[in-house]
Amino acid sequence: MADKQPYLNANFYGPTVPPSSKRHRGRRVLCTILKVAIGFIVGVGIVLLILGVVYRPHKLEFNVTTAKLTQFNITANQLYYNLGLNVTIRNPNSRYRVYYDTNEMVVLYKNRRLNSLSLPAFFQDTKSSAVLSPNKFEGQRLILLAGDEIVEFNSEKAEGQYPIDVKFFFRLRMKSGEVVLKLKPKVHCGLRVPLSNAPKSFVFFPNTACDFQF
Ligand SMILES: *[C@@H]1O[C@H](CO)[C@@H](O)[C@H](O)[C@H]1NC(C)=O
Numbered sequence: 001m002a003d004k005q006p007y008l009n010a011n012f013y014g015p016t017v018p019p020s021s022k023r024h025r026g027r028r029v030l031c032t033i034l035k036v037a038i039g040f041i042v043g044v045g046i047v048l049l050i051l052g053v054v055y056r057p058h059k060l061e062f063n064v065t066t067a068k069l070t071q072f073n074i075t076a077n078q079l080y081y082n083l084g085l086n087v088t089i090r091n092p093n094s095r096y097r098v099y100y101d102t103n104e105m106v107v108l109y110k111n112r113r114l115n116s117l118s119l120p121a122f123f124q125d126t127k128s129s130a131v132l133s134p135n136k137f138e139g140q141r142l143i144l145l146a147g148d149e150i151v152e153f154n155s156e157k158a159e160g161q162y163p164i165d166v167k168f169f170f171r172l173r174m175k176s177g178e179v180v181l182k183l184k185p186k187v188h189c190g191l192r193v194p195l196s197n198a199p200k201s202f203v204f205f206p207n208t209a210c211d212f213q214f
């Protein structure tokens with residue numbers, strides 16, 4: 001006995017005292033509360049996840065369908081341009097209607113802002129398309145091309161096609177019943193627009209999809 005339970009020699013005074021049943025019950029209650037709490041948190045998490053998947057909006061689809069460039073020349077550091085655009089916006093969502101509250105459309109050439117336009121606020125229903133036919137962007141702008149940019153411009157001129165960027169800055173709301181998402185998406189359309197009366201004017205402008213990011 002002494003071999004097996006040497007520690008009993010020192011302080012074994014009687015049968016071991018079972019832990020108080022009160023303490024035991026307290027621990028069990030605590031355990032139950034914890035289990036319920038964890039279950040609740042996991043449950044809420046799953047519901048939120050499902051809601052997140054169900055209510056996650058699809059990206060809006062922007063396409064520049066036509067681009068007509070009738071003038072694009074640089075004379076004495078002035079860029080003369082005349083650009084007409086048609087843009088189709090599709091709302092693929094069956095849940096969300098879209099309210100475009102503040103809209104700006106900007107045209108850039110080699111990261112220089114040529115022109116910008118405020119579009120009127122508009123509304124788009126679920127699963128529908130809208131066509132934007134803004135006024136032509138035309139005018140002139142002081143442009144100082146340096147080094148490589150001059151080389152680039154000359155080769156673009158020879159090719160009769162110019163890289164033009166169109167960006168949209170929106171503040172919009174997507175609404176589905178009581179759910180309202182306020183978003184400021186970024187839309188970028190990287191275009192290559194042929195000059196209408198260029199030597200190679202047989203080049204047509206291809207429908208160009210834009211990059212959309214929430
Ligand atoms: C560029 O466009 C302006 C405005 O239309 C015109 O006056 C000028 O002659 C053009 N320059 C060239 C080199 O085509």
Ligand SMILES: *[C@@H]1O[C@H](CO)[C@@H](O)[C@H](O)[C@H]1NC(C)=O
Pocket residue numbers: 066067068084085086133
């Ligand atoms: C935009 O679309 C309208 C209607 O189809 C058309 O009349 C117009 O010429 C287009 N604009 C451009 C710049 O192609």
